[in-house]
Amino acid sequence: MEFGAILAAVFDLRIVTTIVLCTLYGSFVGAMPGLTATMAVALLVPFTYFMDPVQAVAAIVATTTTAIFAGDISGALLRMPGTPASAAYVEDSYALARKGKARTTLFISLLSASVGGVIGVVLLATATPLLARLASSFSSDEAFWLATLGLSCAVFVGGASVPRNFASLFIGLAIATVGIDVAVGHPRYTFGVNELYDGVSFIPAMIGLFAVSELLANAQVRKGVSLGRIEIEPIGTALRNAFAAIRQAWTGVLRAGIGGTFIGALPGAGADIAAWIAYAVSRRFSRTPEKFGTGHTEGIVEGGTANNAAVAGAWTPALVFGIPGDSVTAIAIGVLLMKGLTPGPDIFEADALLVKTLFGAFLLANVIMLFTGGLAVAVATWILRVPSAVLMPGVLILSLIGAYSIDGSVVAIWIVLALGLLGLAMTQARIPIAPAVLGVVLGQVVEDNFMVSMMKAQGDLTGFFSRTPAAVLGALTLVVWGLLLWRSWRELVRGYRAPVEEGR
Amino acid sequence: MTRDLLTGSALAVAGIVMISVAVTFPSIPVMAYGPGLFPKIVAGGLILSGIGIVAEAWTGRAGAGDAAPMRPLPVLALAAIIAGFALAMDPLGFHIAAILALIATVRLFGGGWITALVFAPVATALLHLVFYNVLRVPLPWGLLLPVAW
Numbered sequence: 001m002e003f004g005a006i007l008a009a010v011f012d013l014r015i016v017t018t019i020v021l022c023t024l025y026g027s028f029v030g031a032m033p034g035l036t037a038t039m040a041v042a043l044l045v046p047f048t049y050f051m052d053p054v055q056a057v058a059a060i061v062a063t064t065t066t067a068i069f070a071g072d073i074s075g076a077l078l079r080m081p082g083t084p085a086s087a088a089y090v091e092d093s094y095a096l097a098r099k100g101k102a103r104t105t106l107f108i109s110l111l112s113a114s115v116g117g118v119i120g121v122v123l124l125a126t127a128t129p130l131l132a133r134l135a136s137s138f139s140s141d142e143a144f145w146l147a148t149l150g151l152s153c154a155v156f157v158g159g160a161s162v163p164r165n166f167a168s169l170f171i172g173l174a175i176a177t178v179g180i181d182v183a184v185g186h187p188r189y190t191f192g193v194n195e196l197y198d199g200v201s202f203i204p205a206m207i208g209l210f211a212v213s214e215l216l217a218n219a220q221v222r223k224g225v226s227l228g229r230i231e232i233e234p235i236g237t238a239l240r241n242a243f244a245a246i247r248q249a250w251t252g253v254l255r256a257g258i259g260g261t262f263i264g265a266l267p268g269a270g271a272d273i274a275a276w277i278a279y280a281v282s283r284r285f286s287r288t289p290e291k292f293g294t295g296h297t298e299g300i301v302e303g304g305t306a307n308n309a310a311v312a313g314a315w316t317p318a319l320v321f322g323i324p325g326d327s328v329t330a331i332a333i334g335v336l337l338m339k340g341l342t343p344g345p346d347i348f349e350a351d352a353l354l355v356k357t358l359f360g361a362f363l364l365a366n367v368i369m370l371f372t373g374g375l376a377v378a379v380a381t382w383i384l385r386v387p388s389a390v391l392m393p394g395v396l397i398l399s400l401i402g403a404y405s406i407d408g409s410v411v412a413i414w415i416v417l418a419l420g421l422l423g424l425a426m427t428q429a430r431i432p433i434a435p436a437v438l439g440v441v442l443g444q445v446v447e448d449n450f451m452v453s454m455m456k457a458q459g460d461l462t463g464f465f466s467r468t469p470a471a472v473l474g475a476l477t478l479v480v481w482g483l484l485l486w487r488s489w490r491e492l493v494r495g496y497r498a499p500v501e502e503g504r
Numbered sequence: 505m506t507r508d509l510l511t512g513s514a515l516a517v518a519g520i521v522m523i524s525v526a527v528t529f530p531s532i533p534v535m536a537y538g539p540g541l542f543p544k545i546v547a548g549g550l551i552l553s554g555i556g557i558v559a560e561a562w563t564g565r566a567g568a569g570d571a572a573p574m575r576p577l578p579v580l581a582l583a584a585i586i587a588g589f590a591l592a593m594d595p596l597g598f599h600i601a602a603i604l605a606l607i608a609t610v611r612l613f614g615g616g617w618i619t620a621l622v623f624a625p626v627a628t629a630l631l632h633l634v635f636y637n638v639l640r641v642p643l644p645w646g647l648l649l650p651v652a653w
Contacts, residue, residue, distance in 0.1 A: 050639050161560060163557045166552070171515075173549070186539040216582055220575040390619065392613045396606075400590075404593070405641035413590040417583060443546075
C-alpha cells in the first residue's frame with residue numbers, strides 16, 4: 001500500500017472537517033455530567049448513516065477520544081466525572097482545581113490523553129495486521145469459539161460480580177434472539193410486529209440503552225450545576241506546568257499507555273477499567289503514594305493516558321475478529337455492518353486502504369484534539385453553564401429523531417423507550433450494561449456459527465475441537481469458564497469486592 | 505437485599521417465559537436442534553444468573569448496598585413523554601409532536617415556561633433543517649401536510 005494514497009485519504013477535506021467537528025462535539029458531550037462518551041457515539045450514529053465508511057469511523061473515533069478526555073473537565077471543576085472513565089482520578093483533579101490550578105490539571109489530562117491515544121494507535125496498527133494473518137484461516141468453529149471467548153471475557157472483566165455480569169450478557173443475548181431464526185426462518189419473540197422480523201434494530205437499541213436510560217436516571221435528580229468560585233490561572237502557566245508534569249512522569253506514561261491498550265483490547269473492559277487499574281498501578285510504583293487523592297499529578301497523568309489508550313485498544317479485537325472491545329466499538333461494528341462491511345480478518349485484505357485510513361484518522365484525531373480540546377479547556381467554565389433544562393430535552397429529541405431516521409418507523413421509538421427502561425432497571429439492579437451490548441452484537445454471530453458447526457459435525461460436540469486453532473480457542477474458553485466458576489465460588493465465600501467503586 | 509431478590513426472580517421468570525415460548529417453535533425432524541435451541545440455552549443462562557444473584561443476596565455477599573432509591577414519578581413522566589411522542593408522530597406530524605415533547609421535557613427538567621416556549625420551536629426548526637433538509641430523512645408532516653414544503 002503506497003503511503004501517498006493513505007495520506008491523501010486521511011487528509012481529505014471531508015475527513016479533516018469531520019474530525020474537527022467531532023472533536024468539538026466530543027469535548028462538549030464528554031464535559032457534561034450525565035452525558036457519557038458512549039452516549040455521544042450513540043447520538044452520532046444516525047448521522048454516520050449518511051457518511052461513507054471511513055468518514056463514519058473517523059467520526060466515531062474522534063468523538064470517543066475527545067469525550068473520554070473531556071470527562072475530566074467536569075471532574076476537575078465540579079467533582080462530577082463527565083464520563084465514567086474520569087472517575088478514577090477525580091479526587092486529584094478536583095483538589096488541584098480547588099488550589100487554583102484548574103487549567104493545569106486539564107492540560108495534563110489533554111496532553112496525557114493525546115499521548116495515550118497515540119501509543120494506543122501505534123500498538124493497534126502494529127498488532128492488528130499480524131493477528132489478522134493468524135485469523136485468516138478461521139472457519140465457523142473458530143468463529144464460534146472466538147465470539148464465545150469474547151463473551152466469556154466480558155463476563156470475567158465486567159464491572160460487577162459474576163452472576164450480575166452473567167445476567168447482563170444473557171439479557172443481551174435474549175434481545176439478540178428476537179427475529180427470524182437462521183436455521184428454518186421461524187419468527188421468534190416478534191409478537192406479530194413485522195418490524196421485529198429482522199431483529200431488534202441495533203441503533204435504536206443502543207440509543208435506548210445508553211442515551212435514554214441515562215436521561216431517565218437524570219430525570220430523578222433535578223439539581224442545578226453550581227460552579228462555585230474558582231480561581232483560574234493563565235493559560236501559558238498552565239501549559240508549562242502540564243508539560244513539566246508529563247515529562248516528569250514519562251515512564252508512567254509509557255506504562256499506562258501500553259497497559260491501557262491491552263486492557264482496552266479485552267472484550268468488556270473499557271476506558272473506565274483501564275483508568276482505575278492505571279491509577280492503582282501508578283500509586284503502587286510511586287515514590288509518594290500518600291499524596292494520591294490530594295491533588296497529585298502522577299495519577300492523573302497515568303489514568304488519563306490509560307483511558308485514551310484503551311479507546312484505541314478496543315479496536316484491536318473489533319477489527320481483527322469482529323468482537324467489540326467495549327461498548328463504543330460494539331456500536332462501531334454495528335455501523336460498519338450497516339455499511340456492508342464485516343469486520344474480521346478479511347477486511348485487511350479486501351479493504352486495506354480503509355483499515356490504514358482508519359489508523360491515520362485515529363492518529364489525526366489525537367493531534368487535532370490537542371487544539372479543539374485546548375479550546376474546550378479555555379472555555380470550560382462556560383460549557384458547564386449550559387442548563388440541564390435545555391440540554392436534556394435536546395438529547396431526548398435527538399435520540400428519538402435519530403432512531404426514527406434510521407428505521408423510518410415509529411417502532412424504533414418504542415424500541416428506544418423499552419430498552420431505555422431496561423437499561424435503567426439494570427443500573428438500579430447493579431447489573432452492568434456493557435456485557436449486554438456485546439451480547440446484542442455477538443448473539444447472532446454465536447448462534448449462526450454454532451448452527452453451521454453443529455450441522456457440519458451432525459450434532460457431535462467434539463466436532464468443535466477437531467481443528468487445531470479451534471481446539472486452542474476452545475480450550476482457552478474453557479479455561480476462562482473455569483476461572484469464572486472459581487471466581488464466583490470465591491465471591492460467594494468471601495464476598496464481592498468491587499474493583500471499581502461507584503465508577504458508573 | 506429485597507431488590508436483589510426481586511432482580512433474581514425477575515430474571516428467572518423471564519427465562520421461564522422464554523423457554524415456554526421456545527418449546528412451541530417448530531423442530532426439524534432429522535436434527536435434534538432447531539430454532540428453539542439457542543433461545544433455550546439463553547433462557548437457561550437467565551435463570552442461572554437469577555439464581556446466582558439470589559444466592560449472593562442470601563449469603564449477604566452482594567457487596568455494596570442497594571443503589572439510591574428510585575423516584576418513580578419523574579421516570580414515568582419522561583417515559584410517558586416518549587410514548588406520547590411515538591403515538592403523536594404519525595397522526596400529528598413530526599413538528600407538532602416534537603414541540604409538545606420538548607415543552608414537556610423542559611418543564612420536567614425544571615426549566616421555566618419561557619425557556620420551554622422559546623427552546624421547543626427553535627430546536628424543532630434546527631432538527632427540521634438537519635434531518636429533513638440536509639440528511640433528507642422523510643419526517644412525517646401529519647396535520648401540517650397541507651403546508652409542507
